[in-house]
Amino acid sequence: MKVSAPALLPLLRSQAQGEILAWVFLTPGEHSIVDIARAINIPETTVLREIDRLTATGFVLERRQGRSRLITPNPDNPATQPLTALLAITFGPAHVLRQHLATLDGVDYAAIYGSWAARATGAPGQPPADIDLLVVGEPSRTDLYELAEDASTTLRRPVNATVVDRATWLAGTDPFVATVRERPLITLIDNLHQARGA
Missing domain, CATH: 3.30.460.10 (Beta Polymerase, domain 2)
Structure with a gap:
């Protein structure tokens, strides 16, 4: 099934991707995969897949706490500030x-x-x-x-x-x-x- 690009920001692949990015970059503090999935009502597998992409490309940092992965935006990535501003405007x-x-x-x-x-x-x-x-x-x-x-x-x-x-x-x-x-x-x-x- 083809997923439509979100009307708010058609540069993204899907509405789910936008919701995940917005939650991670606009909600202060660290967030686990479970917390993100529950907050935006998106399956954990979808959130995990997106977080894996963001981690592999240096957009987010993760810290392990037991079995949980705690996620925060990477402040050293030069794209973090403009991406946060873009997400604030759109999502x-x-x-x-x-x-x-x-x-x-x-x-x-x-x-x-x-x-x-x-x-x-x-x-x-x-x-x-x-x-x-x-x-x-x-x-x-x-x-x-x-x-x-x-x-x-x-x-x-x-x-x-x-x-x-x-x-x-x-x-x-x-x-x-x-x-x-x-x-x-x-x-x-x-x-x-x-x-x-x-």
Whole structure:
């Protein structure tokens, strides 16, 4: 079966390759093969194959801890910095925003929608000019907009945050909510699953 190149960065072989690279290069710290596979929901064999390529070519370093291989980007490789910047721009929004939102109280659900979500799910088109962020709940608007501004710097494009209260999102009848729900969404945080299952 032929695997399509990802719409976010068609220079890569596959969406899975992009997700693996983004996790390794954009998530601070060391990560085992199992951790990477679990975090991005990609089979361990696929992650292992990609990490073997990256290790053999000097893009990542590995440290053994028992039976685990702990992976980090190679800071001495001259390609590390530009590759990290490229991944931040293309595959980075989900990783960067998930990390930023983890520090924000009052978030019941958060997702990226709009053109970036469409590209991330394989729809062809021009590179997204901005990132549309939906936050459901009652976060501090000041903190959220500061977070969006910080993320914009990393992602090199504006992050536009929209807040919807929990009841409006769950009802799904608001025209904006209905439109967003019909289109691709990349979920970042979901604390509403129990409410939806009730």
